[in-house]
Amino acid sequence: MTHTASPTDAAYVAVDWGTSSFRLWLIGRDETVLAERRSGEGMTTAARTGFAAVLQSHLAAISAPEDLPVLICGMAGAKQGWVEAGYLDTPAALSAIPAAAVRVPGVAADIRILPGLAQRDSAAPDVMRGEETQLLGAAAELGNGDHLVCMPGTHSKWVRLSAGKVEGFSTFMTGELFDAIAKNTILSHAVADAGAIAPDNAAFRAAVTRMVANPALATSQMFSVRAGSLIAGLSSDDAKARLSGTLIGLEIAGALSLAAKDTPVTLIASGSLGMLYEQALAAAGLAPTVIDADTAVRHGLAAGAKALWSL
Amino acid sequence: MTHTASPTDAAYVAVDWGTSSFRLWLIGRDETVLAERRSGEGMTTAARTGFAAVLQSHLAAISAPEDLPVLICGMAGAKQGWVEAGYLDTPAALSAIPAAAVRVPGVAADIRILPGLAQRDSAAPDVMRGEETQLLGAAAELGNGDHLVCMPGTHSKWVRLSAGKVEGFSTFMTGELFDAIAKNTILSHAVADAGAIAPDNAAFRAAVTRMVANPALATSQMFSVRAGSLIAGLSSDDAKARLSGTLIGLEIAGALSLAAKDTPVTLIASGSLGMLYEQALAAAGLAPTVIDADTAVRHGLAAGAKALWSL
Known part of the structure; x- marks a missing residue:
């Protein structure tokens, strides 16, 4: 998707470079998006084909000026990525993230990769x-005070934020566990042929509620998906919803256990996963503020670019 | 393994026929074991090669008299097994199990398969x-009163027993989840090349203790196995112990949440898995009575044979 605005208005390039996805925006002096590129050339692909070459091909495709600064967040900064960008240790002020960016050596352009966050707690x-950049982008909207921020995904992140500082965070393997369990255990029979989880699925909500009430029964609730399909006629759609609700409900129970009661909850998410988490949080009695994840990461990269290059 | 006692002393044949294992004992009039057979011809194999043929080959190998009654427990009674033996519904008296055995039709010998147990709770x-037969075998040793009985495995069972009656039970997918997660998620890198979990592994005990204290953090503790190996030099042995302790600790926390405080705990297990669970239960502050699983299932089949055939 390429807009018609002239690339000569461009101020910088923002890149969200994940494990399996690549997104690039050409941003104008007035902060408008002049051009956007999306592809599947994430870290895994780029580690084979070359990070510089992938970036260059996308810049050429939108005729970006050669001397533009480029700010990157995500797995491009991992040890297996382009240039290792290390971690800021928690507690970490979000405002300290841009200055810790690492410059890519051996290239003429000013290309920098933002660091991740590490919690060194035995x-x-x-x-x-990558998620730290979403947080940075959401910071202005969140304002000061205490916040519990949920960023769902393969590895869901829940962040305890206080006055713009990350006090601590927890990663829940929800998405990856769902896939591994649905594909590689006895539950695969029960969830085979299931469709997408409907927004109002009662089995999903009930599973979330049960986990918030008694998270210790998580792996027993998982087996009940099998037993339910064996002796209680549980449909594959409801089996899938029950497994998903169990894992998401367990995640919510865990995240809430680490935050002060009544800490306001913010959900940074997009698309169907965002809607599923809104359902789950509602079943757990929570009414989160919702921020679009795509917008958040772009705003985070914009905040970083402004801090680094006084744009 | 074949003993020298004459098969003419034989009273009945006992068979524990699981998903992937087959065990047969020739039992004498004085209840001694006259001969024993073990093989990998579980339900999965026998469903292809024929249940009658598998049983016959083992009976021939120990020269068992042709007219001996045979009592079978386990997956041979599943829908995909030899003859479906159904379920007794909870609450179920253990003493009612033998009478619910199903006779294999179309064969001259009196071959019966014990039913399973079902908990029809939405x-x-x-x-x-199969585990119901272990319970039946342990019943004399347990006596009356309330008991919480743990039978660890691929699908661990925890049974709430009161005066010889199964009030309810819960299956935890601990063993299967351990395998699926260790093989099919990002944790596979962290646990690769790990050896067996040492009996005094501190990472295992710490993981169990953390789960008993806050089970809601289970999937976050799993990710900490990855993060620990990335930023804290967690060894593969400790990574494996931590994953195992997290899953077993979660199971223990769940089982305890359903029983009255201070209900005595019995562990029916064998071998290295039994020792691992003893460690885990000790870390959770429990001192279980331990009953050998092999002996329990044989005693359960003996109790069934006595009830059915007045031996």
């Missing part, structure tokens, strides 16, 4: 890479 | 097949 070591 | 539907 009982709960944790890392994130 | 919030926690559950089934077991």
